[in-house]
Amino acid sequence: MVDEKQEAAEMNTPQSAQIDPDELAPEAPAEKPPTAKKGEGKSLDAIFGVKLDVRVVLGRSRMPISELLDLTKGSVIELDRRIGEPVDIMINDRMVARGDLVRVQGDMLGVALREIVKDFITDA
Secondary structure, X not given: OHHHHHHHHHHHOOHHHXXXXXXXXXXXXXXXXXXXXXXOOHHHHHHHOOXXXXXXXXXXXXXXXXXXXXXXXXXXXXXXXXXOOOEEEEEOOEEEEXXXXXXXXXXXXXXXXEEEOHHHOOOO
């Protein structure tokens, strides 16, 4: 009786469970992803050419349209900043830093960064 039960069990066993592991072909070793050699940086080359809108905001002012239409050459627009206060550096309409106006190359203006805005840096 035991032999009959054993035979019945073997007949109900799925065929894949009866395959000898030695008959299987060995698995191919997993390929390692290609790594960039030092100095190549091909993965970043695509983003280095992306243009960003960078603005330096000296200050802001609000005025009614009637005052705006009255502006002429020589008109002065009062801003919300004082002389010596840092200016805002905006990238794609988002403030990323503050800095001070400096003179560079004769009569040209530049901005010396004073601080990077903490909200701009994300924990990734």
